[in-house]
Amino acid sequence: MATVDGMALGKDYATQECSIARALEVVGERWTLLVIRDALYGVRRYNDFLVHLGIPRAVLANRLQALTAEGILEKRRYQESPTRDEYVLTERGIALWPALRALGIWGREQLGGEPMRTFWHADCGTELSPHGTCATCGTLVAVRDIDMRPGPGLAADPADPVSRALLGPRRLLQPIETEQRGPA
Amino acid sequence: MATVDGMALGKDYATQECSIARALEVVGERWTLLVIRDALYGVRRYNDFLVHLGIPRAVLANRLQALTAEGILEKRRYQESPTRDEYVLTERGIALWPALRALGIWGREQLGGEPMRTFWHADCGTELSPHGTCATCGTLVAVRDIDMRPGPGLAADPADPVSRALLGPRRLLQPIETEQRGPA
Structure with a gap:
């Protein structure tokens, strides 16, 4: 199992076998989960992750490698x-x-704050409940059927091209196109 | 906001304002989430966290302090x-x-593996669905109404007293009693 920079948990039975602990062994690190969040929003390219997350290059390269090794990317x-x-x-x-x-x-x-994004069932046009179901049809909505719409907390004129691409409504996983080149 | 050992994210707008990023700023670290997991299972005492998690003392002290400062513990x-x-x-x-x-x-x-624990709606005696609702009554079950039962992945004779206390069925949040003393 790939791990990030020396952060492996101990080999204690209780933490190793529990599904939560096993999940955290793979994705229990902030940058890792933020890379996955961005990928769900449609980010696919190194430079797009870089500018949207404000992540150090070495950390991003490590996380992309680890997530690829784990079969997540x-x-x-x-x-x-x-x-x-x-x-x-x-x-x-x-x-x-x-x-x-x-x-x-x-x-x-x-923790408060205005929502930056809201999530809707594309088929029904209904906002998802706090536990991810559609209030109209009652189904647990699949990721590919979720529309993301801008919320009141979203800045109107963000500096980076990925945030600008995410200003409008879009389907989750829909690839983001920016003018940025690949890694130098 | 309290942060753990120099792990604060950058001040980039996109990561700071997003609810997911703000949540991860507080709890986006494996040990932090494992301490919270144990607290949900009923662990309350320093030495009980210590033996159950196999966590270094300094890390546990730091996480307990940070979680208390954040109003989580x-x-x-x-x-x-x-x-x-x-x-x-x-x-x-x-x-x-x-x-x-x-x-x-x-x-x-x-990631596979046999379940160590299963979660049930105490009132209905029905196992929770993968999205946390009761299959019988359809409600999203509150934490205080969830029974935790041993699953097939649970070792029959664990070494530490907390794992032994968690062998039987019990309500989430029910305090665990062990013979262990407080911190030396």
Whole structure:
């Protein structure tokens, strides 16, 4: 199992076997989960993660490598000359959405602030409940059926091109196109 | 805002204002979330966290202090001579259950292994669905109404007293009693 920079947990039975502990061994680090959040929003390219997250280059490279090794991201070549790769969420990665959504709900309810984004069932046009179901049809909405819309907490004129691309309503996982080049 | 050991995120707008990023600024670290998991299971005392998590003393002290500063744990004196404190989840801390449950579901479904614990609606005696509702009555079950039962992945004869106390069925948040003394 790939781990980030010497952060492995101890080999104690209780922490190793529990599903929560095993999940945290893989994704229990802020930058890792923020990279996955951005990938759910449609970010795929190294420079787009870089400017949107304000993440140090070495940390981003480490996290992308670890997430690829864990089968959460898949590296895909999108240009040959010069070579350019993008990072796309696998089904295993997409399955982290409920955990990230629950963290976001907690952050909003417990730490305050205006919502930056709201999430809607595309088929019904209904906002998702706090536990991720559609208030109209009652189904637990799949990630590919979720529309993300700007909320009142979103700045009107952000500096970076990814935040600008995320200003409008869009479907989760829809790839973001920016004018940025690949890694130098 | 209290942060753990120099792990604060950058001051970039996108990461600071998003509810997910704000939540991760507070709880986005494995040990922090494992301390909260144990507190949901009923662990309250320093030495009990210590033996159950196999966590270094300095890390545990730092996390308990940070979680208390954030209003996620509340420190309560339970003995005067010698003085002994315990750490009890606040409502803000209890509200993290859906996020931890979602991480556990992901760990079990994506990383494999037998369940160590299963979660049931106490009133109905029905196992919770993967999104935390009761299959019988359909309600999103509150933490205080959840029974935790041993699953097939649980070792029959664990070494530490907290794991032994967690062998049987019990209500979430029900305080664990062990023979261990407070911090030396």
